[in-house]
Amino acid sequence: MIDAQIVTRLKNRDKTALSDLYDHYAAAFYGQALRILDTEATAQEVVQDTFLKIWNNISQYDDSKWKLFTWMYRIARNEAIDKKRSKEIKHNDKTTSIDTSVYTYEANSSTVSNVEDIGVKQLLNLLDEDTKSILELVYFQGYTHSEVADYTKTPIGTVKTKVRRAILKLRSVLIKE
Template identity: 45%
Template sequence: MGATLTYTEAELVHGLKARDERIFSYLYDHYSPALYGVALKVITDETAAVDILQEAFVKIWRSIDKYDASKGRLFTWMLNIARNTAIDSLRSKAYKLDQKITDIDSGNLLSDPSLAVHLQVDHLGLSKVLELLQREQRIIIDLAYFKGCTQEEIAKILDIPLGTVKTRMRNAIIQLRSLLTQL
């Protein structure tokens, strides 16, 4: 039976600064579950959290020289890197665009009950009025008003010209206005 190898925080920092891959491997093995947990709490997507974990460890490896023991423990510093990496990912345009595309692909544009906006306006009967629009118009209205996309983003998501988005949106708004005045 071999003894379990442990390191002090100072040994970990020294080993990382010396680019010791055994120390880095030890750090990954012992701290990745906690850092993954932080990433998952922010991003709530397991696949994305794994990517964030990898990115966080790359940042830890590359920026260990910026670590200052007088400002806090190594573990706290690493947690902050993981958390900030997850927040940056959440705020990134690529992540937001991916989430919007996922919504379109899954066909949940207007029927997703978890969308608070839909639940709030449902008492107005807006969901039923939106169902009267053509599918392409519903998608554009949903992306613009319920998902917060710009017309440029909608054009990219749907892979259609910006002018087409503007025309469909204008026609949808005119039709909605007409339908709502009939109620």
């Protein structure tokens, strides 16, 4: 998918461009929203809000600054995190377990089970336990570096270094494919 072409089509209000964009990226954003929120209905709302925001705000997209994906990714991630924090979210036990998982982080690193996908598991198994848990919290569950640092009582520098090393490791695998 070529950024410049699809952006031009979106800016020209071409609805088939939105449809193409959806076909390519909806699964990525839905997967992320599910991991952050863990309830299907809310995750679907997030995906819907994300694509509507992309459609409505495409004029603000600055291709000298962002790759299209990165711009959309931040919208999707913020939508999911906002939703998680907002009062709209429905009460259920699954949500509670995510919210409190950071507190039990040291006691058990069961957060791994939140990531269902086999592919991810294989990727994550390349990392040591500690790095894996930190990457999960930051990348997959939408906590900020400093939140993770606070909750796990790890210096933020260490968290940043661990996330970076994990991403470099995953990159070396992903780029081969």
